[in-house]
Amino acid sequence: MSGVRTRPHGAGEAGAGGWEPRMGQMTKMARTSDLEFGGPLGALVLVALLPCTVLYLLLACRTEAASVLNNPLPQLDPSQLWDPAALILVLAWFALQSVLYLLPLGKVTQGMPLWDGTRLSYRINGLHAVVITALLTAVGTACGLPLAHVHDCCVQLACVCILTSLALSVLLYARSLCVPEAALAPGGNSGNPIYDFFIGHELNPRIGNFDLKYFCELRPGLIGWLLINLAMLMKEWELQGSPSLAMLLVNAFQILYVFDALWHEEAVLTTMDIVNDGFGFMLAFGDLTWVPFTYSLQAHFLVSHPQELSPTGAVAIILLNALGYYIFRSANSQKNTFRRNPGDPTVAGLETIPTATGRQLLVSGWWSLVRHPNYLGDLIMALAWSLPCGLGHALPYFYVVYFTALLIHREARDEHLCRRKYGSAWSTYCGRVPYRIFPYLY
Incomplete structure (x- = not known):
């Protein structure tokens, strides 16, 4: 699934540095002519295929064979896919991370020059957000919060995130039709609504100072990945009496990776996701669904298939x-x-x-x-x-x-x-x- 570019701090032009003067060089944005992912048809296929891939992988983890060749979907009933409680949990999670994003913590820094020469300001407080989230989780667990239940309703949570990603993408595209040309993304201005919906038509959509793309890039999905991993550890503990060494290693490695991303949060401002790519279905789905539910696949697998x-x-x-x-x-x-x-x-x-x-x-x-x-x-x-x-x-x-x-x-x-x-x-x-x-x- 090469169409979802979601790694927060490891992408961009190789070895390029310094400031490139752009102010005043470009007065009108050209139409996007180099279409990726097979153009509009490829984009349409990916919009349908990617959610199915997430659900398939999660369901396959729960089968005895845990094989990528097995197809567990025909065994489903509606209760395995939808639960109103899952919707409430996801919305509460997004609300919590939004509040933490808006807190006046950390520093404010400027991003790289955009195609029209402008530079946006960003508040760097992702590390504060993950630490506060960890403290709240610890307190909640000590008070009896059944964190292991996240394992049991993981498929329903994924379904809610898929629908949320799709709804957000529709709103983003509708909004992008009303913004000035200077706000559009160089790579998502093809004129084809399917392709631009997928790639992202507007470069950096904001509500006031709330940058939607930057928020989704590092907050709910990335921190949610760690929370899902921890829930899998708690579920294994519940089933086996203690977490396995394999589960501890997976959690430790991925905690290090996410904390590294948030410790060096400012570096994401130099990546192509922020500087060049619009915010559409590709990034919205990747950030909010693909990252938390497929990057936690190893921990999910270990719950049902413990390893010595x-x-x-x-x-x-x-x-x-x-x-x-x-x-x-x-x-x-x-x-x-x-x-x-x-x-x-x-x-x-x-x-x-x-x-x-x-x-x-x-x-x-x-x-x-x-x-x-x-x-x-x-x-x-x-x-x-x-x-x-x-x-x-x-x-x-x-x-x-x-x-x-x-x-x-x-x-x-x-x-x-x-x-x-x-x-x-x-x-x-x-x-x-x-x-x-x-x-x-x-």
């Missing part, structure tokens, strides 16, 4: 995750620092290639190894998250397969954009750094 993990195996998996995290974090930090301030002492000595736009392409440090070292680290971590589930089932490795396809697609998209933007400088860069993601392989 030896201390030696656990240590090996921990070391693998640590390696991936080190590559991922150090490469991203280098890139984000260079983008925001190429004169920063930590990156000022790195070798670069000048471009006609005034920006520089980074060709040293991690970015001399491959064009996307952050993607390499991400994929190593993805494998480490799945290995605690054993090697007997393919289902827990869906995330690895999906994410590999996603990052290869993103890399191809970056390549196209950068070649068009930087011309001969990009060709020089590719000659210096021939490998895209995997050293000596790809």
Whole structure:
């Protein structure tokens, strides 16, 4: 499912940094001519296919075989898909995260220049939100909140999130028809309503200072992913008498990843999701449904299919995750620092290639190894998250397969954009750094 770009802090142009003067350069937005995902027909198929994929995976986790080839859907009854209580829970969750987003905590910073030269302000308080959420969850659990019930109604919760994502996408597209041209997204202005609905027609829809895309990118789905994982741990504890080592590792690895994303929240402002992509079904569904319900698939699988993990195996998996995290974090930090301030002492000595736009392409440090070292680290971590589930089932490795396809697609998209933007400088860069993601392989 390469159409849902949802990773919060590992995407964007490879090795590009510095400020590109845009103010006054573009007075009218051109129609989008390079259509992705098979154009309008592909977009329509994905709108139908992606929700079905989420439900299929969740239901397959609950079967004895846990096979991606089994089809549990014919066994369903309506009560397995819809519960009014699930709607109340989801709306309450969105309301809580909205309130936390609006709290006057953290700092306010400016985003990158947009296509028309403007820069928006953002409040950076995602870490505050996840800490407050954790405290509220701890208090609620101590007072008897049945967190494990999230496992039992996970499919109903997913159905509500699917409908919520669809409703939000419809409202976003309707709103985008009434905004000025300067507010539109460069990639979602094809003139075809199906395609623009999917990709996102408006770039940064806001209600006052409430930025809808930025909120959805890092808050309800990302923090909800951790809450679902914790609920799976509590359910396993309830069934087995204690959480397994495999479940503890999955929770720990993914807690680290989400806390890293929120600790470095400001870095998301340099990604293509914020700077280039409109807010439509692709991001709304990805943020609110795909992330919490498919990224938690390993923990969900372990509830019904507990795995024995030896201390030696656990240590090996921990070391693998640590390696991936080190590559991922150090490469991203280098890139984000260079983008925001190429004169920063930590990156000022790195070798670069000048471009006609005034920006520089980074060709040293991690970015001399491959064009996307952050993607390499991400994929190593993805494998480490799945290995605690054993090697007997393919289902827990869906995330690895999906994410590999996603990052290869993103890399191809970056390549196209950068070649068009930087011309001969990009060709020089590719000659210096021939490998895209995997050293000596790809």
